[in-house]
Amino acid sequence: MRGIFYKSKLIFTIFVAVAVLFTLAGVSFVEQRKNAKPVTFLSGQFVVFEIYNAADFTEQDLLRVMERNCGDRGFLCTKKYAEKKGCSVYFSPEMSCRIGITEGRSFSRKDFDEEKNVAVVTGDRQNQPSHIFVSQKRYDVIGTYSPQREGRSSDWFINMNAENLKNKRVYGYYFFDTDRKDCLGTAKKIARAVKDICPEASVTVAGGMSKTGKAMRPEKTNYTDMLGFLIVTAVLVLLNSFSACYYWLETRKKEIAVRKMAGAQGRNIVTWLCREYIIILLLAFFVGVALSELFLRIAIYLPVAHSVEMMFGAHISLSGHCPG
Known part of the structure; x- marks a missing residue:
């Protein structure tokens, strides 16, 4: 595991930030959809x-x-x-x-x-x-x-x-x-x-x-501006991941050379790189979700608690935030 994170802190941090932003944006979207569902007896x-x-x-x-x-x-x-x-x-x-x-x-x-x-x-x-x-x-x-x-x-x-x-x-x-x-x-x-x-x-x-x-939603609500801000910010941060990926691959050149000298084939090297990259992505995703949940838990004690709860709800629930 330590080898996976060798000179991977930058790309890992970027993916965590993207995971946090997209998680909050997704939770916000589902929360507003739930709030916007009418009761059955409205005309x-x-x-x-x-x-x-x-x-x-x-x-x-x-x-x-x-x-x-x-x-x-x-x-x-x-x-x-x-x-x-x-x-x-x-x-x-x-x-x-x-x-x-x-x-x-x-x-x-x-x-x-x-x-x-x-x-x-x-x-x-x-x-x-x-x-x-x-x-x-x-x-x-x-x-x-x-x-x-x-x-x-x-x-x-x-x-x-x-x-x-x-x-x-x-x-x-x-x-x-x-x-x-x-x-x-x-x-x-x-x-x-x-x-x-x-x-x-x-x-x-x-x-x-x-x-x-x-x-099944209001024609226009004020939360859309904040939701758009979260998505745009997440995309901008995600764009920085391309340069971070390039840097990450550059740091692996020496290890790639050593593996080739040890007889590793091109397919094996690609598999190794993909495995490490996927592990970094998955870990960043779970850390991002955990940080998002931590943010919502802490926010209830802040002066902006009402705004945060209206935007994102009280906490992240996999069962509660699945469309249906």
Whole structure:
């Protein structure tokens, strides 16, 4: 192993840097795809809000702004918890609850108005738990439902207006839908109202996704700039690997000459070089993934923890970051 790393530190470092950048870019892409999947009961005209930097502006504040701007029109708002495979949801008095309940009951007006900590989960009565915990907060289970589309459902829904979420700051994606045609126009009014209340907030409104779910992503989100930066940086670093590879081969000239003198054939020398090169690549990849995971673990203690979690999630999970 020591021989493999002889004068290989430069190329190894470059490949580790590339692995870190591409790992973070890949995790970010999958994380945003997970966050951008709509719940099954949204109509084809729904809108996506992307909100961050809204200090002291809570989700309940957002719901009040939506109520004022929708007037007598019904609306719903939901927030997807990608890592936990669930959603918080709110239906206005004029909007009927669209969750298809199979056992028990759905959210009632009383649940929303009295800020009850209640949840609806998938499954059946036999396997229905009496309560669930989300972010270490307890929610009593009031009913179960059956997913309408396999692979596009949530394991649970919780009351967005719950007491547990009273001080939850607005951050990330929020899906908004109304019972009227001008959903996007109403959403833009809501975005302006949020900016009026919280001028430092960054609010993006997108027309959501097509009814058939062709693209299954918002039309445009702010994270794409950062994702592009990661990919471009990774490519630029990767370009430097060509000169590093040339230097690495130059350092092997003496050993190649010795092997030839010992009777090694050209094919054997090529096999030896390829083996060492592949080992360096694999080790760099695993080190890069480990460093990426370490970065995400440390980031939760930094002031930018909210931004990092929104961009990359809480940690790297092979099962959680596979498309499907």
